[in-house]
Amino acid sequence: MRELSEYINNDFKPFSSRETVADIQDFFAESTYSHFPVLDNGVYLGCISAVDAETFEMQKDITDYRYALEGFFVRTTMIWLDVLEIFARNNANVVPILDENNKYVGYYDITDVIKFLNETPFLKETGGIIVVEKPVSDYSMSQIAQIVESNNGKLLGLFVSEANAEKVQVTVKITLGSINEIIQSFRRYNYEIISEHHEDDYLNTLKERSEYLDKYLNM
Numbered sequence: 001m002r003e004l005s006e007y008i009n010n011d012f013k014p015f016s017s018r019e020t021v022a023d024i025q026d027f028f029a030e031s032t033y034s035h036f037p038v039l040d041n042g043v044y045l046g047c048i049s050a051v052d053a054e055t056f057e058m059q060k061d062i063t064d065y066r067y068a069l070e071g072f073f074v075r076t077t078m079i080w081l082d083v084l085e086i087f088a089r090n091n092a093n094v095v096p097i098l099d100e101n102n103k104y105v106g107y108y109d110i111t112d113v114i115k116f117l118n119e120t121p122f123l124k125e126t127g128g129i130i131v132v133e134k135p136v137s138d139y140s141m142s143q144i145a146q147i148v149e150s151n152n153g154k155l156l157g158l159f160v161s162e163a164n165a166e167k168v169q170v171t172v173k174i175t176l177g178s179i180n181e182i183i184q185s186f187r188r189y190n191y192e193i194i195s196e197h198h199e200d201d202y203l204n205t206l207k208e209r210s211e212y213l214d215k216y217l218n219m
Contacts, residue, residue, distance in 0.1 A: 004080050004116055008097055008106040014039045015048065015062060022058040024048060037096040037107060038062055038069055044096060044104045046071040073098050076105060080116060083108060122157035128179045131161065131195040132186050133169045139191075141170070147189060148174050151181045169194060 012031075015024060017040040027036065028050040035047040046069030048062060056065050073096045074083050086095050093110040117123055132144070141158065148155055154175040162169040174182065183193055 002116065002119065004078075004083065004108075004113070005076055007108060007112040007116055008076075009109050009112065010106045012036070014044075014096070014104060014107075016040070017045060017061070017063045017066070019062050020058070021053060021056040021060050021062070021065070024053045024062065025056075025058065028053055033094050035070065035090075035092045035094050037073075037094075037104065039104055042104070044073065044098060044102065045069050047090075047092070047094075047096060072096075074108065075100070080113065080120075083113060084117075087113070120157075122173055125156055125175070127156050127173045127175050128197075129195060130172045130174070130179070130183065130186070130193065130197070131169055132172065132191040133167055133194050134191050136163070136166060136168050139168050139170065143189065144170060144172060144186075144191075147185045148172065148182055151178050151185055153178065153182050 012027075014037040015027075017038055019038075024036075033050060035049050037047055038045045040063075045066065048065070048069055052065070052068050056068075062069075070090065072086055072090045072092070074086050076097055076099050083095065087093070087108075087110055095108045097105050097107055099105050144158060145155055156173040156175060158170055158172045160168055161171040179197060183197060186193060
């Protein structure tokens with residue numbers, strides 16, 4: 001699998017602080033980028049937003065709007081999950097990249113990061129997904145892993161997909177195998193199964209009994 005750093009992009013040069021607003025507006029009009037980095041003599045100043053640029057006076061330079069620049073960035077050494085968080089937190093589809101010496105080295109495009117994610121085993125490998133729920137004070141990632149592995153399942157990944165003050169939902173992806181046994185084990189440990197599964201014997205039995213009861217009552 002490729003490293004995320006292999007997706008560093010330099011197709012477009014960053015804006016200079018001397019760039020006119022008119023040129024920036026033209027750039028955003030011809031691209032789908034939400035933001036783009038601005039440099040002053042090689043030093044990263046921040047990102048200018050396409051939405052903000054539309055409100056600026058065309059004849060002025062970026063320097064006149066330095067206060068509006070957004071200072072987010074990632075490091076070349078960051079893992080993909082942290083990079084994705086920066087994208088999400090700033091509602092951006094471009095994120096500038098700085099090295100350990102704060103030197104600008106390029107940017108990540110969200111489409112390239114998604115391509116990278118599609119190559120991870122969690123998304124690429126064939127498997128089954130189970131979503132379980134339990135009170136915040138009672139759930140355990142290690143217990144979830146133990147339940148899967150004690151039923152001869154192999155974890156491809158798990159993450160907290162939803163949470164509030166009372167409950168936590170965890171999405172679990174496993175290699176295809178004894179999903180029904182794993183589901184029943186989760187129930188024995190008082191996890192609620194949020195996802196639906198054809199292999200779920202418990203729900204299938206309830207469905208059959210409900211259908212029989214409906215048939216009986218409608219006779």
